[in-house]
Amino acid sequence: EPEVTQTPSHQVTQMGQEVILRCVPISNHLYFYWYRQILGQKVEFLVSFYNNEISEKSEIFDDQFSVERPDGSNFTLKIRSTKLEDSAMYFCASSVLAGGHGTDTQYFGPGTRLTVL
Amino acid sequence: GNSVTQMEGPVTLSEEAFLTINCTYTATGYPSLFWYVQYPGEGLQLLLKATKADDKGSNKGFEATYRKETTSFHLEKGSVQVSDSAVYFCALTPRGTGNQFYFGTGTSLTVIP
Numbered sequence: 001e002p003e004v005t006q007t008p009s010h011q012v013t014q015m016g017q018e019v020i021l022r023c024v025p026i027s028n029h030l031y032f033y034w035y036r037q038i039l040g041q042k043v044e045f046l047v048s049f050y051n052n053e054i055s056e057k058s059e060i061f062d063d064q065f066s067v068e069r070p071d072g073s074n075f076t077l078k079i080r081s082t083k084l085e086d087s088a089m090y091f092c093a094s095s096v097l098a099g100g101h102g103t104d105t106q107y108f109g110p111g112t113r114l115t116v117l
Numbered sequence: 118g119n120s121v122t123q124m125e126g127p128v129t130l131s132e133e134a135f136l137t138i139n140c141t142y143t144a145t146g147y148p149s150l151f152w153y154v155q156y157p158g159e160g161l162q163l164l165l166k167a168t169k170a171d172d173k174g175s176n177k178g179f180e181a182t183y184r185k186e187t188t189s190f191h192l193e194k195g196s197v198q199v200s201d202s203a204v205y206f207c208a209l210t211p212r213g214t215g216n217q218f219y220f221g222t223g224t225s226l227t228v229i230p
Contacts (some may be wrong), residue, residue, distance in 0.1 A: 002162070033217070041208065043161070045217035056217060091161060093218075102166075104149050104210050108216055112161035 004024045004109035006092050011054040012115045013082055020102050021077045021112045023092030032075045033106060034067065036060070043091065049075065082116045119144050123207045123221025126145040128198055130228050138224045139193040140181075141209035150174075150183055150190040155204045155223070164192075164205070168212075197228045 005024045013019050025032050034046040047057040049067050066078045075094075079086055090113075092104040124139040142150065152164040165174030170185035179194045190207060207221040226228070 001173065006160075035218070035220075042220075042222050043208075048217060058217070068176060093161075101166070103118035104212070104216065105151070105166060106210075108153070108161035110158075 004094055004107055005111035006112050008112060009110065010113045012038070012117065015033050015084060015116055019079050019082055020080075021114070022103075023075045023090075023105075023109055024073050025094030026107055027073070027090065029094035029096050029107070031095045031106075032067075032069070033057075033095075034077045035091045035093065035108075036085050036088040037091065038085075038088045046077070050087065063084055067115070072108055079114075082114075084116050087114055087116045119148070119209060119211065119219045121209055121221040123218050126204075127225040127227060128221070130226070132199055132228055132230050133227075135157070135197045136197045136201075136226070137195040137197075138207075138226070140190045140192065140206055140221060141192065142188050142207075142209050143183070144188075144211065145207055145212050148211055150169075150181070150192070151207060151208045151210070151218070152179070152181055152192050153206040155206065157203070161206065170187050176221050199228045199230055202226055202228050 007022045032049045037043045047061045048055045064080050068076050091111045092109040095106045103111045140188040149168045151166045153161040154164045165176040167173050167183035173182045183190045204223045204225045206223045208218045210216045210218045
């Protein structure tokens with residue numbers, strides 16, 4: 001069964017450093033998403049991406065964040081200058097595009113745990 | 118706005134006990150409702166969903182019914198197993214493709230033999 005994959009599973013970085021989190025969505029999906037979950041808190045939406053541009057983003061997704069689909073398979077989240085409060089589990093998700101019944105299910109990857117020291 | 122309120126955990130049950138995890142929601146439109154499960158060390162897996170009022174989603178012995186009148190989507194299972202130990206997330210998305218999901222805080226379930 002196709003699945004969303006994410007690398008790395010755990011990333012440790014120093015405050016102020018740039019990190020890139022990578023995701024490979026399900027191959028025939030066209031909508032991509034990033035969410036994060038700070039320990040003990042809700043899973044929060046960051047951004048959605050369709051047709052090579054951001055379609056929706058939350059207040060969390062400020063200028064320090066960017067997303068990119070550099071090739072036909074990868075979808076990346078970049079944090080330019082990490083802060084302590086960026087420490088969280090980051091989930092990538094994807095969904096199909098059809099516009100009809102049952103197309104709104106999002107399929108999630110296993111997550112990348114980001115630790116900022 | 119859109120939000121999901123989920124029963125606080127953790128929940129500990131003995132094997133074969135009955136499980137209910139409460140979930141209520143507020144939504145600006147007519148959302149689709151979901152339960153996701155996260156097993157230790159793994160990602161969020163879709164457990165079941167319902168897209169309209171009175172629909173019942175079911176999978177692996179779990180069920181949840183979309184109750185528009187009470188804005189609820191409670192998860193139930195008649196007889197839990199040790200392998201059901203996981204964190205369960207209730208979520209909603211506004212109708213249509215490409216909209217963000219709104220999650221509850223998650224309920225940790227531990228089933229003891």
